[in-house]
Amino acid sequence: MEKEVKKISIAVIKRLPKYHRYLGELIQKDVEKISSRKLSEMMGLTASQIRQDLNNFGGFGQQGYGYNVKDLYREISKILGLHNKYNFVIIGAGNLGQAIANYHGFSEKGFHLKGIFDINPKIIGMKIHEVQVMDIDKLEEFIYTENIDIAVICVPKENAQEVADRLNKTNIKGIWNFAPVDLRVRKDTVLEQVHLSDSLLTLSYKINEKLLQERQEKIRQRRDIPGHPLKSIKT
Amino acid sequence: MEKEVKKISIAVIKRLPKYHRYLGELIQKDVEKISSRKLSEMMGLTASQIRQDLNNFGGFGQQGYGYNVKDLYREISKILGLHNKYNFVIIGAGNLGQAIANYHGFSEKGFHLKGIFDINPKIIGMKIHEVQVMDIDKLEEFIYTENIDIAVICVPKENAQEVADRLNKTNIKGIWNFAPVDLRVRKDTVLEQVHLSDSLLTLSYKINEKLLQERQEKIRQRRDIPGHPLKSIKT
DNA sequence: TAGATTGTTAATCGATTAACAATC
DNA sequence: TAGATTGTTAATCGATTAACAATC
Numbered sequence: 130m131e132k133e134v135k136k137i138s139i140a141v142i143k144r145l146p147k148y149h150r151y152l153g154e155l156i157q158k159d160v161e162k163i164s165s166r167k168l169s170e171m172m173g174l175t176a177s178q179i180r181q182d183l184n185n186f187g188g189f190g191q192q193g194y195g196y197n198v199k200d201l202y203r204e205i206s207k208i209l210g211l212h213n214k215y216n217f218v219i220i221g222a223g224n225l226g227q228a229i230a231n232y233h234g235f236s237e238k239g240f241h242l243k244g245i246f247d248i249n250p251k252i253i254g255m256k257i258h259e260v261q262v263m264d265i266d267k268l269e270e271f272i273y274t275e276n277i278d279i280a281v282i283c284v285p286k287e288n289a290q291e292v293a294d295r296l297n298k299t300n301i302k303g304i305w306n307f308a309p310v311d312l313r314v315r316k317d318t319v320l321e322q323v324h325l326s327d328s329l330l331t332l333s334y335k336i337n338e339k340l341l342q343e344r345q346e347k348i349r350q351r352r353d354i355p356g357h358p359l360k361s362i363k364t
Numbered sequence: 365m366e367k368e369v370k371k372i373s374i375a376v377i378k379r380l381p382k383y384h385r386y387l388g389e390l391i392q393k394d395v396e397k398i399s400s401r402k403l404s405e406m407m408g409l410t411a412s413q414i415r416q417d418l419n420n421f422g423g424f425g426q427q428g429y430g431y432n433v434k435d436l437y438r439e440i441s442k443i444l445g446l447h448n449k450y451n452f453v454i455i456g457a458g459n460l461g462q463a464i465a466n467y468h469g470f471s472e473k474g475f476h477l478k479g480i481f482d483i484n485p486k487i488i489g490m491k492i493h494e495v496q497v498m499d500i501d502k503l504e505e506f507i508y509t510e511n512i513d514i515a516v517i518c519v520p521k522e523n524a525q526e527v528a529d530r531l532n533k534t535n536i537k538g539i540w541n542f543a544p545v546d547l548r549v550r551k552d553t554v555l556e557q558v559h560l561s562d563s564l565l566t567l568s569y570k571i572n573e574k575l576l577q578e579r580q581e582k583i584r585q586r587r588d589i590p591g592h593p594l595k596s597i598k599t
Numbered sequence: 600t601a602g603a604t605t606g607t608t609a610a611t612c613g614a615t616t617a618a619c620a621a622t623c
Numbered sequence: 624t625a626g627a628t629t630g631t632t633a634a635t636c637g638a639t640t641a642a643c644a645a646t647c
Contacts, residue, residue, distance in 0.1 A: 138637075147559075177639075180606065181639075191605070235564065327382060419631075614637080
């Protein structure tokens, strides 16, 4: 009777923004329809996976035809919650905070920057992207009066948890954290962590792995070719 | 005979930086040893998973004791390739490029910023974090003469692939891409993409999901409590 | 209609968790 | 020695891929 709300796996959710991005590009290229097969080739996934993913949310396609690009884009936008408008603040007006403040892509998607906060008196009062930098003391009040949904944390890692603790006492809905720590937040607050360093270390791992492979390859060649040429030939 | 190089799964690799981070913090707190159990509680993983992960690379622990924090940290550093030093350049000296240039955490880990490139004549010649912004025309030459290992792409998405194409003709080892496009690179070049927008959309999904749940919850309450109180009681 | 392509079920694959003997 | 905790095998769980009937 009750409509079963089946839990969507995080793996699927993480792919949705990518679908959204590719469909957006297809719209710009005036492509009207797309098959799971063609989309899979563009995105580097399997067609089967795409159909499975989309069918978590409903049958958006049509047999023998494929998917209507605009419709599918709209559906995924809605699944991602992009039909809502979100007000957000940035906490920490350093380089990263400024970079995010100046990025135009977010407002296009319905995320509106309402305020920037910092603790440094030299920065407070400055204007970044039409928005004043305010004293962090005013944070809680501002969140309340301006109906802020999302806080973006761009402070040093030493202060990040303390900022999160303050946010935990407000009715903020989501926290987007760029400080390299895993924040503890209230259970009903949504948290998305961006660990840039982790990403760099992953890159480092892959580079090193490739170096090791190349080194192995060289050793193998040296051993095989000059001394024992027959060794390298399968009989 | 040949030492089997077993392929480590991407899921494991993506957890390594997190291990590294937590172990680094334990060292700072002068913690000498740690069990998989305690580490699992700190990190929000299972102890079993931690032991499985680490045993991909070797038996770093000791039965009845646990893991020596410093030793394990060193081992993971090595697995991540952090015993190497990397030279990197930033391409695109906008806010994000500057933010990365000014972030000190990278040099601590052995990543050295050697140059910043931009196409804008107004920016070329400026100094950011002791490093001169150079004309993008000089990119290839600089990569060659300065032994650059990694290029960080911080240009607008329209120009990102064209930068990648130029990098593909050099002997660069890795590309760290912040432009919101999936770059095509040479097969022997390592690529790590950071899609900030994707992360924001994931946050949006989760916030919206929570809103929907709350709304459902309210409907359920309204239906159950005033009209048919017995409905909500299991018999 | 015939061809194309979805939606969906079943099979496979891989990752996580559980269990426990080995051993410090 | 007894207790603790690893390393490792086996069991479980979940995600991806394959297959194909439904249907446009």
